[in-house]
Each structure stands twice: as C-alpha cells, then as structure tokens.
Amino acid sequence: EKAGFDHFMLKEIYEQPKAYRDTMRGRISEDGRSVVLPELNMTPEILRGINRVHIVACGTAMHAGLVGKTIIEQLARIPVETDVASEYRYRSPIITPDTLVIVVSQSGETADTLAALREAQRCGARVLAITNVVGSSVAREADDVIITLAGPEIAVASTKAYTSQLIAFYLFGLYWAQTLGTKTADEVAHILAAMQSLPEQVEKILAQAETVKAVAEEISKHSNLFFIGRGLDYAVALEGSLKLKEISYIHSEAYAAGELKHGTLALIEDGIPVIALMTQEELYEKTLSNIKEVKARGAHVLGIINEGHEAEAAKSVDHQFAIPRTLTLLTPALSVVPLQLLSYYASLALGHDVDKPRNLAKSVTVE
Ligand code: M6R
Numbered sequence: 001e002k003a004g005f006d007h008f009m010l011k012e013i014y015e016q017p018k019a020y021r022d023t024m025r026g027r028i029s030e031d032g033r034s035v036v037l038p039e040l041n042m043t044p045e046i047l048r049g050i051n052r053v054h055i056v057a058c059g060t061a062m063h064a065g066l067v068g069k070t071i072i073e074q075l076a077r078i079p080v081e082t083d084v085a086s087e088y089r090y091r092s093p094i095i096t097p098d099t100l101v102i103v104v105s106q107s108g109e110t111a112d113t114l115a116a117l118r119e120a121q122r123c124g125a126r127v128l129a130i131t132n133v134v135g136s137s138v139a140r141e142a143d144d145v146i147i148t149l150a151g152p153e154i155a156v157a158s159t160k161a162y163t164s165q166l167i168a169f170y171l172f173g174l175y176w177a178q179t180l181g182t183k184t185a186d187e188v189a190h191i192l193a194a195m196q197s198l199p200e201q202v203e204k205i206l207a208q209a210e211t212v213k214a215v216a217e218e219i220s221k222h223s224n225l226f227f228i229g230r231g232l233d234y235a236v237a238l239e240g241s242l243k244l245k246e247i248s249y250i251h252s253e254a255y256a257a258g259e260l261k262h263g264t265l266a267l268i269e270d271g272i273p274v275i276a277l278m279t280q281e282e283l284y285e286k287t288l289s290n291i292k293e294v295k296a297r298g299a300h301v302l303g304i305i306n307e308g309h310e311a312e313a314a315k316s317v318d319h320q321f322a323i324p325r326t327l328t329l330l331t332p333a334l335s336v337v338p339l340q341l342l343s344y345y346a347s348l349a350l351g352h353d354v355d356k357p358r359n360l361a362k363s364v365t366v367e
Contacts (some may be wrong), residue, residue, distance in 0.1 A: 007354045009155035017199035019160040022149035023167040033189040035175040053080040056116040057104035060158040064165035066235040075173035085112035095123035106161035107363040108136020155355045201324040216345030228257040229277030240339030247347040257290035270298030279331040
C-alpha cells in the first residue's frame, strides 16, 4: 500500500502533483479563464456582502491559512485575520453576519477546529470549510465546503493535504476576485495558467530530491536551527519548521527574517544551520541583508531560491536549492516541497519513525 515507497510520508510527498491536478480538476472553466465552484451554496450576492474573514485551523492547516490570508487579501482585497483554533473562542473574536469564517482541516475531525466552527455559527457567521474528508464533522456542519482531493493522508506529518489546501485557497481567492471584479478577467486567466503549471514544476523539484537528502543528513547532526523568510516565505518557514520538529525532533524556530535582529540574532553562533527562503522577488534584497547578518555570525545557510538566481545567491549562501519560476503568490506551492523532503530525510537519517512520530496522533480529537 506504500506503492514501493519506504514510508507513507514520502509516497504522499510524491503524490502532490496528482493532488494539485485533482483539486483543480473541474474547478477551472474549459477555456482556462475562470474558476467554477458549483459546490458553493453561497450566492455571488452573499459573497459580495462579506467584509471580513477569519481563517481558523490548527498546525499545518493553520499554516496553509496564513498563506490563504495573503491570497484572499491580494486577490479579493478583503481583510483577513488568522487564528489558531484553540485560541479563537477565548479571545471574544468580533464575528458579525458579514464575517466569513474559513476553517481548514485535513481530517475534518479536529476538536478545536470544530469548536471554532460552532462558535462562529453561533455568532451568526457563515462558515466555509476546506477539508480533505467528505462526510467529516467539519464538512457536515459547515455552510459551504471545498473538498481538497489529496486522497487519504496516512503519515502523521501533513504534506499533500497542506499543498492541496493552498490550491483550494487559490481557487477560492480567484473565484472571489472574479465575483467582485478586483482582478480583471485577463489577470485571473494569467494566474490560472500559472497554477496549471504547478504539478509539473513540483515534479521537477522531486526529481532533485537527492540534493536535499545530502543537506538533511548534515542538518541531522545539529540540535538547533532556524528558518527565515519574509512575506509568504515566512509562512512557509513556519511550516518547514513544524515539519522538521514533528518528525526529526530537532528544535527549530521560524523567524520573519527582518525580526531576527530584534533579539533572536543572539542565538546565531558558529556553524548553526539557517534555512533561508528567498523566493519573494520584491523582498529579495532585504532578505539578502538578513542572510548577511547570520553569515557574519558563522551560520551555515541553505537558500531556497528562484531559478535564475543561482549565480548571485552562490555569493551569499553555502548551499542552495532552486525552485522553478512561478508567480510570487504561487511560490508556497513549490517552496514547501524541498522543506518537506528536508524533514523526511533528516528524520530518516536519525532513525526515527517517520510516519508515526512520538507523542502525536493523526487526528487530534481532544481540546
Ligand atoms: O486534520 P487537521 O488538518 O485539522 O489537523 C490539524 C493538525 O493537527 C495537523 O495539521 C498537524 O499539525 C500535522 N500533524 C502537522 O504535520
């Protein structure tokens, strides 16, 4: 059932191109110019009446939500807040009938997420669920559901569910933008065309898995490291760090690259690995200066860069991994893949149970 792979996690990492295709299939019009989401019960009028969004989820699903925030804000220009589900109810969030609450849950059974959904509905908000399991509690109780078609995810560490959630956010963000007219038809078509190249681009990344393996083996000798990035790269850094902690038990922290110098830089010492995400073109120079700050203190830097920046990046980083070119907004769907591989190979090098890490369950049904 692992289809020739040593672990479910690796199998699921390799299933991502298919998961992207399946999640997009039937949701893009035949001419490739618009998004169709017939599964939504909300009418365009309802969507036009929404003036704020709360995205609520746990763990990796929460990290997909952080990317979802940028997607919705950039495409539909509606303000979005994100909350960890276990915190949401207890901060008396301002939920009105014009609020759309988006809950994200692979399993659709996470207790904290379900409780947040119920609280949102109690306050009169509409709830949209992004989930991988048809008929799950979250899917049954939400007002609207977008199913990710990642297929069953067995490994405790979430990989293809996360990236399929990103695809669902892109589709929904574009659908919203075309409903409001915040993006022109040509802009929507342009983004959709780039999205349809993502599966093939992930395949290209997977073909270079061996490069990541070598770096992972090096990293597995350390007990502490950092992930840094700005903008969407920061959201992906958080996910990379969680994945590494979860299955390799190596401590890591994800930091907004520009925030390091406000305290955490004190922890950078000779030889410490720093994984720097450098895919946000407009923030590239700024991130580069943060890399110089850690390099000056002896950090060993792996840069996740965009193809085409190899020669330039080589001057500032010790190792690099290039991802194929895509639109800035779509980079998380590619840049997370080398980080998934990194944590997989680090866990493997340390001899841990990759698919069933200690202390964790696939579905967390307690609050
Ligand atoms: O099933 P859910 O998406 O609601 O699960 C949420 C988290 O428990 C989950 O994403 C967890 O963080 C993963 N094990 C991380 O890989």
